[in-house]
Amino acid sequence: MxxxxxxxxxxxxxxxxxxxxxxxxxxxxxxxxxxxxxxxxxxxxxxxxxxxxxxxxxxxxxxxxxxxxxxxxxxxxDVLFESEKFPLNIDEYKKLKLLVMKSANDFKALYDSIPDKHQTSLNPRKTFYGEIPRTANEMYTHANNVVSYYIREIGININNLPDISENRINALKSVEAMPVLLENQIFDGSCDEQWTLRKVLRRFIWHDRIHAKAMYRMAVDIWGIHQIKNPFFFEL
Known part of the structure; x- marks a missing residue:
């Protein structure tokens, strides 16, 4: 590892x-x-x-x-892995794309299994981006809204769609329209942070996991382990 x-x-x-x-x-x-x-x-x-x-x-x-x-x-x-600076081949991109889409689809499946999207057991808390998302609806919206931000850092502008799976598909279509997709160019993004396509794909999955884990634990705390789907195999 x-x-x-x-x-x-x-x-x-x-x-x-x-x-x-x-x-x-x-x-x-x-x-x-x-x-x-x-x-x-x-x-x-x-x-x-x-x-x-x-x-x-x-x-x-x-x-x-x-x-x-x-x-x-x-x-x-904001770290850029040394391993994220090398060109991709098409087979590797396709494998990463499948994982990125699986992550979005599983996030949605977890969200859909929650009976009340506006109920929470979490207390308010401030973090670097403001108040933490506390309800399933807030977590879903937050996880979905970073899509346009991430791909903007590699020079692509889109408007977010409300459905996380459709939004991810739309983002990847825009990425695939890039003429130098597999070159994995390094971009100087906002806040002096460097980005590549590899990093964007990793960040999609990473960010999903952060908020899916929080959503799962919050929902199980309220409705129990047998009612909430766990496609990510999280443990409590």
Whole structure:
């Protein structure tokens, strides 16, 4: 398991560079790393549909570290992986596209299983982008609205569609219209953050996982584990 670490004195945000979109957070490096194995097992079950049977912990190889000025304790991130700077081939893009769409579709399935989209058990809390989304409806809207922002960072302008799956399809169609799609050009985006197509695809999945996990735990707290769909194989 290859890990990319963002850190500061408030905590650690650790990404997987070979299980695209998987991540963990912790107040310390060891706390975050101790969650990594569980996250990867859940990710493998989600991405393959197969139960992960290996009971031994996998080796973690730290391939990149970045000290950050961001609120990484709230999953604010700007790192560009070294592995995200290389050109894509069409087969790799197609595999990543399938995962990006699976993530959106599973997010919607989880959302649709929640009886009341405006009920919450979460207390208000401010983060770097304002008040956290607390209801299923707020989480869905927030997760969907970053689509236009992410692809704008690689030079594409679209208006968000209200349905997360349709919005993701529309975004990917716009991406595929780029004449230099597979070159994976590095763009200097807003807030001095660098972006590539690889990074955008990873961020779609990563951002979905953050808010799907919060949505699932909130919904199970209210309606119970048997009523709420769990396509991401999250554990409580």
């Amino acid at each position: 290859k890990a990319v670490i963002e850190y500061n004195d408030k905590g650690y945000l650790i990404h997987s560079s070979n299980y695209i979109g998987a991540y963990v957070r912790g107040r310390t490096k060891d706390e975050a790393l101790n969650k990594f194995d569980k996250e990867i097992k859940q990710y493998i079950m989600w991405s393959t549909g197969k139960k992960f049977c290996n009971k031994e912990k996998s080796e973690i190889q730290i391939v990149q570290e970045k000290k950050s000025n961001l609120q990484i304790c709230d999953a604010d991130s």
